[in-house]
Amino acid sequence: MATTTAEIGFDLSLTEEQELTQRAARDFATEKVLPLAAEIDEQGKIPAEILREMAALGFMGTYVPEHYGGAGLDAVSNALVVEEINRACASTGVVLCTHVSLAVDPILHYGTEAQKEKYLPKLARGEWIGCFALSEPASGSDAAAMRTSARRDGDHWILNGTKNFITNGSLSNVAIVFAQTDPAQKRKGIAAFIVDKGTPGFSVGKLEKKLGIRGSDTAQLIFQDARVPAASLLGEVSEGYRIALSTLDGGRISIAAQAVGIARACLEDSLAYAKQREAFGKKVADFQAIQWMLADMATEIDAARLLTWRAAAMKDAGEDYILAAAEAKLFASDVAVKASRDCVQIFGGYGYLKDFPAERHYRDAKITEIYEGTSEIMKLVIAEEIFKE
Ligand SMILES: Cc1cc2nc3c(=O)[nH]c(=O)nc-3n(C[C@H](O)[C@H](O)[C@H](O)COP(=O)(O)OP(=O)(O)OC[C@H]3O[C@@H](n4cnc5c(N)ncnc54)[C@H](O)[C@@H]3O)c2cc1C
Numbered sequence: 417m418a419t420t421t422a423e424i425g426f427d428l429s430l431t432e433e434q435e436l437t438q439r440a441a442r443d444f445a446t447e448k449v450l451p452l453a454a455e456i457d458e459q460g461k462i463p464a465e466i467l468r469e470m471a472a473l474g475f476m477g478t479y480v481p482e483h484y485g486g487a488g489l490d491a492v493s494n495a496l497v498v499e500e501i502n503r504a505c506a507s508t509g510v511v512l513c514t515h516v517s518l519a520v521d522p523i524l525h526y527g528t529e530a531q532k533e534k535y536l537p538k539l540a541r542g543e544w545i546g547c548f549a550l551s552e553p554a555s556g557s558d559a560a561a562m563r564t565s566a567r568r569d570g571d572h573w574i575l576n577g578t579k580n581f582i583t584n585g586s587l588s589n590v591a592i593v594f595a596q597t598d599p600a601q602k603r604k605g606i607a608a609f610i611v612d613k614g615t616p617g618f619s620v621g622k623l624e625k626k627l628g629i630r631g632s633d634t635a636q637l638i639f640q641d642a643r644v645p646a647a648s649l650l651g652e653v654s655e656g657y658r659i660a661l662s663t664l665d666g667g668r669i670s671i672a673a674q675a676v677g678i679a680r681a682c683l684e685d686s687l688a689y690a691k692q693r694e695a696f697g698k699k700v701a702d703f704q705a706i707q708w709m710l711a712d713m714a715t716e717i718d719a720a721r722l723l724t725w726r727a728a729a730m731k732d733a734g735e736d737y738i739l740a741a742a743e744a745k746l747f748a749s750d751v752a753v754k755a756s757r758d759c760v761q762i763f764g765g766y767g768y769l770k771d772f773p774a775e776r777h778y779r780d781a782k783i784t785e786i787y788e789g790t791s792e793i794m795k796l797v798i799a800e801e802i803f804k805e
Contacts, residue, residue: 471542502677507631519546585635617642628779
């Protein structure tokens with residue numbers, strides 16, 4: 417006798433509210449973002465109007481409580497929104513992922529009441545954009561080796577150093593910045609700060625030119641005796657590293673959803689193309705070789721989405737989701753890269769041209785295996801968690 421998911425206490429259906437959110441995101445992404453995706457990639461810029469509309473729909477603070485200006489939904493809803501936006505445009509998608517999961521989230525979870533009141537309404541309503549500054553020129557995976565320093569000076573902290581590869585770096589009004597207060601303390605010496613744009617000594621350095629997600633802004637942030645008020649410390653002085661890691665755990669659910677969105681774009685675009693392109697007197701969709709690629713894509717996308725939803729649901733339930741988030745990101749990013757490779761293949765020579773979306777998906781997909789922890793680092797996290805069990 418077949419067992420339903422409800423009988424085993426595991427419900428995979430979305431609530432009415434989640435379905436409405438998904439539909440709103442899909443309509444917006446299809447009507448407003450998708451038609452601009454090629455231009456965003458080509459110009460290396462996202463029109464401000466797109467970000468404004470995304471904010472008006474509540475997507476810049478999906479799971480921020482309503483009393484802080486958010487939509488008051490949950491992490492599953494955020495994953496649904498992220499998938500839809502990334503299905504249309506991964507550049508726009510990463511602005512959203514970074515803002516919500518890496519800038520808003522740590523303030524929501526570790527901020528004082530005063531910090532929440534100061535920052536969350538503006539960020540959740542999209543009036544301000546946020547970024548997360550952990551990586552440096554000489555430290556990425558090994559984030560604890562950071563050289564940016566923070567020295568206490570009266571009622572201020574003095575920050576010195578350079579942060580590298582910061583998504584939304586030049587666009588942001590506020591940055592979550594990690595710095596070492598005492599190298600002898602190693603990880604325990606790392607502190608997190610909320611740093612406002614315009615802070616004396618804080619400037620934006622060079623903007624990076626990239627393989628993919630070209631519409632998103634990736635910048636260096638420079639701190640030269642930057643004077644940050646003591647009230648801008650996020651959490652305790654010794655808590656910065658923990659805040660960074662736990663923020664990245666949540667961020668990985670977003671990147672998994674981004675990868676699912678990119679992979680879905682590959683499947684939908686490949687399917688449409690294969691149904692109309694002819695070779696040897698048939699549609700290429702009639703060849704079993706093509707059907708198998710599409711079947712693999714469809715199966716793997718569903719599996720990646722289930723892992724992503726599971727991690728998001730665990731976050732909502734207040735469960736430990738470190739393992740689930742790392743598994744979702746590892747698997748979904750691999751699925752996106754493979755789907756994008758097969759998408760170019762199904763488009764044949766046209767897949768290699770800028771006139772079609774396949775080559776953009778191919779370039780965009782790769783980053784999901786790198787940022788917020790590379791695939792190798794995901795395997796380290798997963799191994800550590802399963803050995804613990
Ligand atoms: C477009 C883009 C946007 C980004 N956005 C942000 C952002 O907003 N904020 C931010 O702080 N950072 C950001 N990053 C940085 C990103 O998170 C790092 O690039 C990433 O974590 C890898 O660090 P790294 O580049 O220093 O590579 P490295 O750490 O030097 O790694 C090089 C290689 O060695 C492997 N490796 C390293 N350590 C191990 C190990 N212990 N075991 C096995 N293999 C290992 C890695 O997997 C990789 O293959 C962004 C990067 C890019 C490219």
